[in-house]
Amino acid sequence: MRNFINIDKSDYINAINLQLGLYHPLKGFVTHEEYKSILSKKKINYINFTIPINIFCSKAKYKKLELGEIIDLKYKKEIIGFLVLKSKFKIEKNIFLNSLFKTTSRKHQGVNNFSKKIDHLPYSLGGKVFVYRKKIHRYFKNSNFDLIKKLKKIKNKDAVFSTRNIPHLGHNLIQKKIIETKKKLTVFLIISIKNKYKEQTLIKTYKFLKKNKIFKDMDILFISLPTFFAGPNEAFFQAKIFENLKFKFFYVGRDHAGYRSFYKKFESQNIFKKLKTKIKIIKFNEPMFCETCDLSVINKYIKKKSCPLCKGKKLLELNGTDIKTLIKQKEKVRLSKFLDKFVYSFFKKNNFSLQID
Numbered sequence: 001m002r003n004f005i006n007i008d009k010s011d012y013i014n015a016i017n018l019q020l021g022l023y024h025p026l027k028g029f030v031t032h033e034e035y036k037s038i039l040s041k042k043k044i045n046y047i048n049f050t051i052p053i054n055i056f057c058s059k060a061k062y063k064k065l066e067l068g069e070i071i072d073l074k075y076k077k078e079i080i081g082f083l084v085l086k087s088k089f090k091i092e093k094n095i096f097l098n099s100l101f102k103t104t105s106r107k108h109q110g111v112n113n114f115s116k117k118i119d120h121l122p123y124s125l126g127g128k129v130f131v132y133r134k135k136i137h138r139y140f141k142n143s144n145f146d147l148i149k150k151l152k153k154i155k156n157k158d159a160v161f162s163t164r165n166i167p168h169l170g171h172n173l174i175q176k177k178i179i180e181t182k183k184k185l186t187v188f189l190i191i192s193i194k195n196k197y198k199e200q201t202l203i204k205t206y207k208f209l210k211k212n213k214i215f216k217d218m219d220i221l222f223i224s225l226p227t228f229f230a231g232p233n234e235a236f237f238q239a240k241i242f243e244n245l246k247f248k249f250f251y252v253g254r255d256h257a258g259y260r261s262f263y264k265k266f267e268s269q270n271i272f273k274k275l276k277t278k279i280k281i282i283k284f285n286e287p288m289f290c291e292t293c294d295l296s297v298i299n300k301y302i303k304k305k306s307c308p309l310c311k312g313k314k315l316l317e318l319n320g321t322d323i324k325t326l327i328k329q330k331e332k333v334r335l336s337k338f339l340d341k342f343v344y345s346f347f348k349k350n351n352f353s354l355q356i357d
């Protein structure tokens with residue numbers, strides 16, 4: 001019998017993505033060399049890369065497993081693939097956390113998740129992975145193998161907008177601006193282990209948005225990705241993924257993949273000034289809601305508020321978290337201002353419930 005290691009859903013998503021080449025230049029879970037290079041230089045060989053993809057294990061497993069060995073990957077007691085063990089090493093927790101998140105504060109959700117995981121499993125295994133395709137459908141409604149198939153049908157792989165949120169007017173304004181530059185837009189709905197919205201809510205709200213003729217040609221696809229909340233490092237990681245999927249442009253938000261106020265506004269956009277990608281980065285100033293014009297607008301300045309239309313300063317932040325709160329509170333008046341009329345009609349039809357099947 002082969003040795004095995006238990007994996008969680010994040011590891012499973014990563015194994016699939018590694019096999020599909022989404023994390024190129026990474027070809028497998030990181031070896032010690034790759035790990036050190038990513039943490040200290042944000043590079044693998046000469047290619048920029050910001051997030052090490054580890055498979056964590058206990059000291060007992062670390063001692064037992066030998067380099068060169070083939071190890072079964074077990075998810076929920078079922079063998080779903082294997083790893084060819086090329087490297088094994090200990091994780092220095094604080095170096096890992098500081099490099100990935102720029103903080104070791106447990107108040108940061110990503111730090112807290114990884115800190116707990118590393119306390120329990122302080123070693124890491126590296127090497128190429130292979131997952132059994134037949135088993136994937138048991139655990140993923142929309143796997144990235146399905147995504148690859150669907151992408152083959154998209155002829156013009158042009159601009160990408162990635163999100164974990166339902167569409168609100170701040171996002172719609174950016175999407176419209178991208179479309180107006182004659183780019184074909186593909187929206188990727190990111191699915192992780194814990195999601196802000198159900199997959200059905202995400203896809204249905206976007207389908208309603210497409211009733212608005214500006215958005216009718218957008219392609220909407222699911223993509224399974226791990227969640228880090230690593231702000232700029234994660235924005236870069238996502239850009240590489242869409243570059244690997246052969247898209248040409250990628251929109252990066254003002255606090256893309258951030259967590260509360262751990263990263264500065266625009267830090268996720270600014271990382272691309274230092275680290276280069278083939279995919280071109282699209283960025284805008286912050287989308288906000290002007291209370292004077294009663295419209296969503298792009299703030300004229302980076303550091304101070306000013307409506308580009310009326311020059312007024314009464315600008316409200318538009319963000320996914322606040323919108324979700326408004327839906328839960330059934331705040332119809334404000335929601336009707338912050339959502340596209342077709343998206344609003346979807347929620348109205350469902351009596352502002354988030355329990356949509």
Ligand SMILES: [Zn+2]
Nearest residue numbers: 290293307310
């Ligand atoms: Zn205004």
